[in-house]
Amino acid sequence: MSPASTNCSRPARGFDRAFRDAIAADEGFALAHIALARTLQVLGRGNEAKAPLERxxxxxxxxxxxxxxxxxxxxxxxxxxxxxxxxxxxxxMKHSPRDAMVLGCHGAGTGHRCLRLDRLLG
Known part of the structure; x- marks a missing residue:
């Protein structure tokens, strides 16, 4: 897979397990729940994303x-x-311009078109 590929499921493999481990360690860790939901969606398992999203x-x-x-x-x-x-x-990004978690989803929901990060960052 080339770095320019829009198939982003390969890097996400195993992340679901890591986020489940984080949730097991601290069930109240909201970011682990939302990250699990997003990872499941990326892995093509969106039907499993509802529960962690709701949590x-x-x-x-x-x-x-x-x-x-x-x-x-x-x-x-x-x-x-x-x-x-x-x-x-x-x-x-106006308040947290170096927020890697949010920067990592800059193309999400846009049909994988690259957003102009220079415009997001001002």
């Missing part, structure tokens, strides 16, 4: 504003709200 949303009010931003962005991606996700990413 992340339930835990979100007790998290930091930055974590709430992550959860909101990934919830939009997972529910097919690509345009809203792009707007949420742009807003999030």
């Amino acid at each position: 992340a949303l339930a835990l979100a009010p007790a998290t930091t504003s930055r974590e709430q931003g992550h959860i909101a962005i990934f919830a939009k991606i997972l529910s097919g709200q690509g345009a809203a996700a792009v707007s949420a990413i742009a807003e999030h």
Whole structure:
């Protein structure tokens, strides 16, 4: 697979197990739940993503504003709200420009078209 490939499931293999381990260690870790949901979607197992998505949303009010931003962005991606996700990413990047978790999803919900990160970052 070339680095330019849009098939992103190969790098995600094994991540689901790692996120499940994180959840087992701390069931209240909201970011592990939302990351598991996104990983399952990337792996083509979107039907399994609903429960961790719902758990992340339930835990979100007790998290930091930055974590709430992550959860909101990934919830939009997972529910097919690509345009809203792009707007949420742009807003999030104003406050956390080096946020790797959010930068990692910059093409999500956009048909894998590359977003102009220079525009997101100002």
